[in-house]
Amino acid sequence: EVQLVESGGGLVQPGGSLRLSCVVSGITFSSHGMRWVRQAPGKGLMWVSHINTDGSSTSYADPVKGRFTISRDNAKNTLYLQMNSLRAEDTAVYYCARIRGTYGFSSDYWGQGTLVTVSS
């Protein structure tokens, strides 16, 4: 069974930092690109970042560029998102998802999400 399990969310003050983790099992983690997608309360989906199989290539959405860093540890089957200088507008559920190149780079497996709340 494929599982993606996010953790690390919580309440943080504006300007603070959090590191999200996504532990993946049931697939060969090192063979797949991965992405983070977020969803603000009551809103739609927004791509945050993606990373290639060995971590050598990353990309970020403009609202998070320079503040967030995506990384991965293939030995631990874990994806990370380091979030610094957090703002109220970063409040959202953050999902990790597998990128399926043969599926037109869509995402066929998703975690259950972890909620990040940025508030004083």
Next chain:
Amino acid sequence: EIVLTQPPDTLSLSPGERVTLSCKASQSVSSSYLAWYQQKAGQAPRLLIYGASTRATGIPDRFSGGGSGTDFTLTISRLEPEDFAVYYCQHYGGSTGITFGQGTRLDIK
């Protein structure tokens, strides 16, 4: 930057009806990189269609995708109670990441 628009925001329909959802791109995109997702309240998105028209594993054949260029569709041939959810289209743009439409909510009439 490609913008995806999904009119209308909400549709109210009855079980058993046929529905076609729309996704319009601000410029022509490759069908290979157009996907559709279903999301129910409190759940992660679920991949339905990739490559504009290929059903993902385990997706019932009442779901079908089509279109090309700037206009894409997701058709549900006969709505089941479990199909009432929010549907998003998505385009992969390479290093610019992915773009989602704003979503269309299917409500039970």
